[in-house]
Amino acid sequence: MDQTQDIKKHVRTYIAVFIALLALTTITVAVSYLHLETHEAIIIALIVAAVKGGLVASFFMHLISEKKAIYMALILTAVFFAVLMALPIFAHSDPIMMKHVP
Amino acid sequence: MEIPYTIDSRPDTGLFNAKLGIWLFLASEVMLFGALFTSYILLRVSAPEWPHGSLILNVPLATLNTVVLITSSITMVMAWASLKMNNFKKYRTYMGLTFLAGVAFLLIKGVEYGTKFEHHLFPSNSTFFAIYYTLTGLHGLHVIGGMIVNGYLWGPGSRMWKTRPERFTNRVEVAGLYWHFVDLVWIFLFPVLYLL
Amino acid sequence: MRKYIFSTDHKVIGIQYGVTSLVFLLFGFTLMMMMRWQLAYPGIPVPAIRFALPFVVVGLIILGFSKFRSGIHLLVGTVFLLLGWMIYYLTTDELSMPDGIMLPEFYNSLGAMHGTIMVFLGVVPLAVGAFGNYVMPLQIGAPDMAFPKLNMMSYWVYFAGGVVMLASFFVPGGAANSGWTSYPPLSDIATTGQTMWLFGMVFLITSSLLGSVNFIVTVIQLRVKGLTFMRLPFFVWAQFITSFLLLLAFPPLEAAGVLQLMDRLAGTSFFLPTGLVVSGEILPNTGGGSPLLWQHLFWFLAHPEVYVLILPAMGIIAEVIANNTRKPLWGYKSLVYAVIFLGFMSFIVWAHHMFLTGMGTAISSFFQTTTMIISIPSVVILSVLLMSLWGGSIRFNTPMLFALAFLPMFGIGGLTGLPLGLSSSDIPLHDTYYVIGHFHYVVAPGTLFALFAGIYFWFPKITGRQMNERLGKIHFWGSFVCMNLIFFPMLIQGLAGVSRRLYDGGTQYAHALNVLYLNEWMSVGAWAMAVFQIVFILNLFFSLRKGKKASENHWQATTLEWAATPTPPVAHGNFARVPEVFRGPYEYSVPGHPTDFTTQNQPS
Numbered sequence: 089m090d091q092t093q094d095i096k097k098h099v100r101t102y103i104a105v106f107i108a109l110l111a112l113t114t115i116t117v118a119v120s121y122l123h124l125e126t127h128e129a130i131i132i133a134l135i136v137a138a139v140k141g142g143l144v145a146s147f148f149m150h151l152i153s154e155k156k157a158i159y160m161a162l163i164l165t166a167v168f169f170a171v172l173m174a175l176p177i178f179a180h181s182d183p184i185m186m187k188h189v190p
Numbered sequence: 191m192e193i194p195y196t197i198d199s200r201p202d203t204g205l206f207n208a209k210l211g212i213w214l215f216l217a218s219e220v221m222l223f224g225a226l227f228t229s230y231i232l233l234r235v236s237a238p239e240w241p242h243g244s245l246i247l248n249v250p251l252a253t254l255n256t257v258v259l260i261t262s263s264i265t266m267v268m269a270w271a272s273l274k275m276n277n278f279k280k281y282r283t284y285m286g287l288t289f290l291a292g293v294a295f296l297l298i299k300g301v302e303y304g305t306k307f308e309h310h311l312f313p314s315n316s317t318f319f320a321i322y323y324t325l326t327g328l329h330g331l332h333v334i335g336g337m338i339v340n341g342y343l344w345g346p347g348s349r350m351w352k353t354r355p356e357r358f359t360n361r362v363e364v365a366g367l368y369w370h371f372v373d374l375v376w377i378f379l380f381p382v383l384y385l386l
Numbered sequence: 387m388r389k390y391i392f393s394t395d396h397k398v399i400g401i402q403y404g405v406t407s408l409v410f411l412l413f414g415f416t417l418m419m420m421m422r423w424q425l426a427y428p429g430i431p432v433p434a435i436r437f438a439l440p441f442v443v444v445g446l447i448i449l450g451f452s453k454f455r456s457g458i459h460l461l462v463g464t465v466f467l468l469l470g471w472m473i474y475y476l477t478t479d480e481l482s483m484p485d486g487i488m489l490p491e492f493y494n495s496l497g498a499m500h501g502t503i504m505v506f507l508g509v510v511p512l513a514v515g516a517f518g519n520y521v522m523p524l525q526i527g528a529p530d531m532a533f534p535k536l537n538m539m540s541y542w543v544y545f546a547g548g549v550v551m552l553a554s555f556f557v558p559g560g561a562a563n564s565g566w567t568s569y570p571p572l573s574d575i576a577t578t579g580q581t582m583w584l585f586g587m588v589f590l591i592t593s594s595l596l597g598s599v600n601f602i603v604t605v606i607q608l609r610v611k612g613l614t615f616m617r618l619p620f621f622v623w624a625q626f627i628t629s630f631l632l633l634l635a636f637p638p639l640e641a642a643g644v645l646q647l648m649d650r651l652a653g654t655s656f657f658l659p660t661g662l663v664v665s666g667e668i669l670p671n672t673g674g675g676s677p678l679l680w681q682h683l684f685w686f687l688a689h690p691e692v693y694v695l696i697l698p699a700m701g702i703i704a705e706v707i708a709n710n711t712r713k714p715l716w717g718y719k720s721l722v723y724a725v726i727f728l729g730f731m732s733f734i735v736w737a738h739h740m741f742l743t744g745m746g747t748a749i750s751s752f753f754q755t756t757t758m759i760i761s762i763p764s765v766v767i768l769s770v771l772l773m774s775l776w777g778g779s780i781r782f783n784t785p786m787l788f789a790l791a792f793l794p795m796f797g798i799g800g801l802t803g804l805p806l807g808l809s810s811s812d813i814p815l816h817d818t819y820y821v822i823g824h825f826h827y828v829v830a831p832g833t834l835f836a837l838f839a840g841i842y843f844w845f846p847k848i849t850g851r852q853m854n855e856r857l858g859k860i861h862f863w864g865s866f867v868c869m870n871l872i873f874f875p876m877l878i879q880g881l882a883g884v885s886r887r888l889y890d891g892g893t894q895y896a897h898a899l900n901v902l903y904l905n906e907w908m909s910v911g912a913w914a915m916a917v918f919q920i921v922f923i924l925n926l927f928f929s930l931r932k933g934k935k936a937s938e939n940h941w942q943a944t945t946l947e948w949a950a951t952p953t954p955p956v957a958h959g960n961f962a963r964v965p966e967v968f969r970g971p972y973e974y975s976v977p978g979h980p981t982d983f984t985t986q987n988q989p990s
Contacts (some may be wrong), residue, residue, distance in 0.1 A: 182746030314653030314989035
């Protein structure tokens with residue numbers, strides 16, 4: 089099975105990703121102890137989480153070599169996810185100004 | 191009557207049925223957790239004050255849980271890789287470790303919840319706790335679901351390796367995709383709830 | 387019997403969905419007929435027998451057809467008797483109808499459950515679960531769905547959800563009564579029935595999820611050789627896009643349902659604002675919640691849901707029109723691009739249901755714009771279907787009559803939606819009977835007519851027999867007249883300002899007095915409508931037993947389902963030989979051909 093050679097290469101990648109994930113976890117916890125400004129903290133935490141998530145998705149879930157049908161469905165999902173997250177918050181932050189009744 | 195492409199991939203899409211199926215299911219799960227994260231953001235933004243997660247929640251335990259889940263992810267993918275390399279014994283070992291990691295996660299979570307309950311910190315306490323328990327609770331239910339599948343594939347389900355090894359390998363791959371997703375959700379849950 | 391009860395065969399499952407959903411449709415319709423009594427004759431005791439008796443009579447007739455041998459007649463006949471009992475119980479129960487006079491809380495339960503049952507237990511399971519399951523795999527040449535066991539589970543989870551919803555009528559406080567929209571804070575503090583509604587919805591959403599994964603994988607993976615995407619019957623495209631809507635739009639409602647359950651059972655305040663006063667007292671909870679959060683999550687699903695209601699119907703109409711004009715659809719490519727665009731847009735219009743919640747002009751303009759844009763593909767689809775009639779040799783059989791009526795009825799429904807989509811015109815119309823008129827036009831003489839067309843159309847395929855044409859035409863004309871009698875006056879009442887969900891139909895409002903007389907007309911229309919549905923039900927069950935035999939390809943159609951083994955045997959595969967496709971789906975009246983139709987799988 090020459091598949092075995094391919095898989096062995098993948099295994100090396102899996103281990104590398106694992107180590108990277110541990111490192112990133114350490115970083116994200118360490119950063120939290122710096123007590124940054126809230127919006128800075130959010131941005132950094134989300135970037136680190138996105139990198140970690142990206143690694144899990146790309147390599148453990150093999151998304152990096154996946155077929156068109158799958159990532160078309162996922163891109164569509166990502167768009168709707170963004171819409172779901174953004175619009176209610178935007179609606180909340182842009183209310184009709186109401187005069188205070190004395 | 192056999193359903194085509196259960197085991198072999200369909201040439202033009204390059205996929206076997208269950209792989210497409212599980213990714214579609216995961217897409218719907220993204221929308222589910224997305225809605226909860228949206229709720230979190232909306233509730234936090236409209237709240238006059240919102241506690242810093244690290245002041246209320248147990249960051250060390252949750253960090254440990256993060257490591258546990260990440261480890262379970264690599265053992266899960268190694269379980270599948272072992273099958274691809276025709277090594278059933280190694281598969282059993284790795285899948286077993288994955289299951290145990292799940293047990294560890296739930297135990298640690300149990301300790302976390304337990305100590306909170308002892309201090310009378312329930313979902314009804316505050317909006318922060320409400321969304322904390324709901325998000326982690328739903329995630330926990332997904333962990334349990336995954337463990338049931340993994341347990342089955344480690345135990346009685348593994349009999350299929352003898353009769354239909356490729357179909358079994360596909361099943362493990364599909365279960366793995368679900369399990370990685372559960373890890374992925376935690377990767378976002380952890381910083382959002384505990385560190386911000 | 388295990389073969390039929392826990393079957394994994396898509397055709398059996400399709401029939402299970404079909405029968406179950408039709409029964410729920412009838413039940414949901416009856417709930418509304420009870421409401422219409424209260425609206426026509428406020429405060430007058432409801433004649434319980436009159437509502438229960440039709441169920442009993444029809445049930446006995448169907449049982450008679452069954453000759454008490456086991457089978458579908460026995461099952462459905464018994465179910466009708468049980469429902470007749472349930473209706474009688476509900477209309478005579480002292481807690482909801484003391485001395486036969488409907489209590490306002492019970493009126494609200496009827497309203498909330500009518501909406502919930504019609505949408506989630508009736509129309510969608512029929513349009514998607516029944517028609518989609520039965521016809522779609524046959525139209526793509528597949529031996530079954532990609533995941534037959536998952537398919538079976540999706541039916542039984544739906545069934546469980548239905549049982550929970552029906553059972554909710556019997557708990558203290560009765561069934562859910564906060565509208566099918568379940569807005570908090572009211573729904574958060576409502577009686578137990580609301581909790582059961584939430585659990586019922588969890589079941590239904592799960593069923594829908596399992597189904598949609600199955601449909602999408604089946605269409606992508608199990609098309610036979612030669613069946614490219616652009617050769618798919620439009621019915622399959624419609625089901626395909628619908629499945630994406632269900633897959634991606636339902637989860638936020640599931641999340642919202644979980645949050646509302648937490649509010650009701652765990653004392654949280656996801657949707658309860660701080661300082662909420664109930665019956666004169668401040669509610670002792672933490673507050674900090676947002677009722678608008680529920681609305682966003684609910685409508686994120688519920689808007690795509692209305693496209694779930696209409697898309698399969700458009701798919702059916704396309705098939706029936708192409709077949710009964712004996713010519714190809716006029717703009718197949720436009721139909722396909724329009725339905726894809728429509729599906730996408732449906733996710734970004736939802737807050738047009740929330741124009742009165744205090745949104746600012748920027749976000750409101752965004753949703754008005756997307757709502758106006760989404761009307762374009764809708765109009766394209768309707769226009770294509772209309773233009774497909776031009777130059778056709780039209781056969782006016784029962785399915786075609788329903789399909790033809792669909793066109794102007796959906797037109798009225800769609801056009802009446804436009805003022806609702808613009809916030810300034812929505813201000814006087816929101817939450818009035820105008821809205822009810824609008825959406826019923828689209829779903830009742832719209833989708834429901836399409837579903838009737840589908841039943842008459844595919845009945846010969848499923849059973850090998852024909853339904854009676856004369857009874858079919860009586861069913862059609864009676865329903866068509868009654869639909870307009872019921873729903874057109876709603877547009878008038880709404881324009882006069884009559885609010886929806888009013889127990890007394892508007893008698894307390896000066897602006898309603900001029901149009902109150904319409905209440906009785908609409909109620910009579912509804913009850914007359916029921917009589918014509920009885921004609922349909924009896925036709926259905928009679929024809930099952932004694933209908934004229936139909937040929938294999940009774941309508942001389944081109945699509946693959948008609949090439950499947952006649953009334954395909956269960957679990958033996960659908961085709962004697964796996965078909966191969968050589969051409970598009972609507973090769974009717976091809977010049978130079980001996981017959982006026984060429985099937986998709988006929989070699990050139």
